[in-house]
Amino acid sequence: MHFDYLNHPYPSQRQTIFAKNGMVATSQPLAAQAGLDILKKGGNAIDAAIATAAALTVLEPTSNGIGGDAFALVWTNGSLYGLNASGPAPASLSIEAMKAKGYSQMPAHGTAPITVPGAPSAWTKLSKRFGRLPFREVLAPAIAFAEEGYPLTPILGKYWSLAYEKYKTVLTGDEFEAWFKTFAPDNRAPKIGEVWRSPDHAATLKEIAETNGESFYRGRLAEEMTAFIQKHGGYLSKEDLAAYEAEWVDPISVHYKGYDIWEIPPNGQGIVALLGLNIIKSIPINEKESADTYHKQIEAMKLAFTDGKAYVTDPKAMEMTTEELLSESYGEKRRLEIGDHAIEPQPYKPARGGTVYLAAADGEGNMISFIQSNYMGFGSGIVIPGTGIAMQNRGHDFSLDETHPNALKPGKKTYHTIIPGFMTKNNQAVGPFGVMGGYMQPQGHMQVVMNTIDFRLHPQAALDAPRWQWIEGKKILVEPQFPSHLAQALARKGHQVQITVDTGQFGRGQIIWRDAETGVLTGGTEPRADGSIAAW
Template sequence: MSLLEFDAGVFHYPSRRELVYGKKGMVASSHPLASQAGLDILKKGGNAIDAAIAAAAAITIVEPGSNGIGGDSFSILWKDGEIHGLNASGHSPKNMTREAVMEKGEKIETHGIDPITVPGVPAGWVTLNQAHGKLSLEEVLEPAAKIAEEGFPVSNTVSNAWKRTFKILDKKRKDFPELETWFDVFAPNGRPLEPGEIWSSKGHARTLRLIAKTKGEAFYNGEIAEEIDQLSKKYNGFIRKEDLKDYQPEWITPISTTYKGYDIWEMPPNGQGIIALMALSILENIELKGKDDPETIHKQIEAIKLAFSDGQATISDLKHMEETVDRLLSKPYANSRAQLVSQEAKAAKPGLKDYSGTIYLAAADEEGNMISYIQSNYMGFGSGVVVPEYGVSLQNRACGFTMEEEHPNVIGPEKKPFHTIIPGFISKDEQAVGPFGIMGGQMQPQAHLQVISSMVDFHLNPQDALDAPRWHWDEGNKISIESVMPLNIVEDLIRRGHEVTIVPGKGLFGRGQIILRDEMGVLVGATEPRADGHISTW
């Protein structure tokens, strides 16, 4: 049965949306203005890659509590019948040694000047555009620059993210004076923005146009780099303009596993996408009953726990990993791990050795090109440090390192940390099926597993797969469950030894997008009810 042949009506969860169909192009993102910016570029003659860049640039403005120019990105592209991956995540500064960090404290701080790593987003846009785009970068980034310059009304979702960050940083601003840069830019009236208020940022618009005009040179080896350098020196941070000057994204082949006839693709480490692939490989060896059967959910949870235990022990910058990707993804190893899944909840241990704000979007065009794209600042607005005149929030990805001296992901200079953000892609018989992704920290591989299983094992359509109630493995036997999960499932999981917390609200469980293409070339799009998700198509 094809992934595009749905068991309509068998599983239909309450949804605000139906599937969206299109022919010439489609952009799915977590904000209507971002999706529209991407569609505008498609209509101007751009391709899916141009559209994704336009949407990604726009969403740095309209959803600043989830991502920004000062963050990182990963992309999986299907272009001209081939799959490509771009790792545009930044490395740590040259002087960020474990010893230098230890001199300041026992851990890397989550906010402030210290956890800032080199931003990869602008270089990622430039590289994607130059290698695979059709329009100039100036054309592609201009819709976002206009939104930043003219302003837009803030939504409930965006306002709530603003308020969360305001509370967090307000408690820390006395100890971290550099956080005042965030308040100057994002709370100039001394408070976060309310829904419906107009937000604009002339500095953000200026930065986008400088990046476009100079092909990123202004950011990495020009006036913006100089400002980042001076800001870091002022507050005794690690990052310097030399770190920015040397940065280049990496083209890299995505990794995959087969799952019941489909090839599921993720980016290799330093991202955590391999955890989703390991969990799916384990699950492939386990009989699953109905979609809403408590035993199915129990087995999915146990599979993700086993995969996380190995991933957290081994994932780091690919150059520093001791275990190979092939070993982690081998089918015999997955089968051996599957044998550990029983009827009861178990705390998983690594089988190999003993040893936490994101946006996701997808785009497709009538030429057959498709892209799965994700970018993030981490923990909402990132470090809380902003380059004032340019509106750039700098990320705090050094928090992804560990201080354990013998761990492959130990903090160190010019090294990429364990990364949470992961784009996904599906193919079958060497043909593209389509991009998918669900943003949200540690939730991401867990949601990848749940959504792929829903579509492949139980033939849910993409929208129903995104709408379905989700679970989140926290640690040990602790799991969080969406409040809409049926009570009989919750009770069964408790009997099996899971320590269940029912969580109201939507923030913990991720926000996703899916675009699939059928054999006739028709595009099928689904978006997330847990966000301001929107699909623009024509």
């Protein structure tokens, strides 16, 4: 497979990277280098991804941690495999329990929204099935970063500081003391360029490495986590952890203009990206920088999100199946609702998220799309004392309305925002891609796919292109570099256009494509983050 790329139409400080033997793309330079080092030691792309993911829990704690969830799409030996490493609600967490404590909606912080973490299980499952190097060796770079420390990069420092300023007024209980001791040891956020280290984090990673994850789910670390959480009114139990394993799943896809676009099935929101592409694929798209093109993209995504929020939850509780939602007839039904002016579908209000994404490839043809998150930045604000484990708050997305599709139930998995993407053509791998960032993610996936296929942009240009984000109703956000004449034209079509200088709201993406004939890898990294590609 070979793309006939157009010239780069957007200014960028980064160039598309080409390599032959291996490539790792992610939002933190040292993490990308950690993955590349594993490739050079004889590891494959899956080993590199695990090393990078574990390193990111140290190198970008503003977005993910050991106590978070993960998903992966793995291409190896001509087949694509999916891994869902999202955890369910604890068995004792229920709507009745939350309402008895006076809650009308799930809180964002504290012990209540903590669900079973899946990330360590993802690492061990991937290593056991597809890895080549010993698990201990793959986690060694992350352990070294935690022990020895590293200097904060600019975007990381920015969001760390913002989180601290928020948390010092929001996180006021005793249960949050370990967060401040871990992430603000001098009663402030570490500064850009300042070295931060976490010996507790290093010790925990060592224990996970030496026990192949068993301590985290069925050993000492499990006991530490559950004892602290239950002491402070939470619900996670040793039984919840012991019963958990990441789940291998069959990826889902839509065929889009000669390519197959793949996502993880629900409970993830990857289906929203596929719904949007399925709706827009038969609509004539003539040029990228046109108000008509942006209008049709936005309207298709509105409809996709309306359906996603109405139906997507734990697949065992979905009223409409994935097959029904992605059918040609359903796509055509929704496509007919797109007219010349902005419509207002059933509204919802997205929340901002915190996530890391990485893509990795080796010279043998193995490729992986991997995403990992604590959600909403640092997550719940709960750090287990003495371990460095920052716990996610994924339960915040559950509804306390019994009639809602995503209503909280014990043991249920919530609607999940983090999604890895993958592209194939004629049953051959094109490669992994992803755009992290809460409810921006499927919108970013759709824009990157169309930038690549419809508008023939190479990976860096596909990521550099100005982005839009639908928020609710007719409201959309655009970046400062979004063409002003097009923003005005969209406003005339009824869109409520708002320009925002916070480019962090538009996600952070990575792309690696592989030429099927030559094996050459082509990568792009996010200009809105400390993005980096390590290539060999």
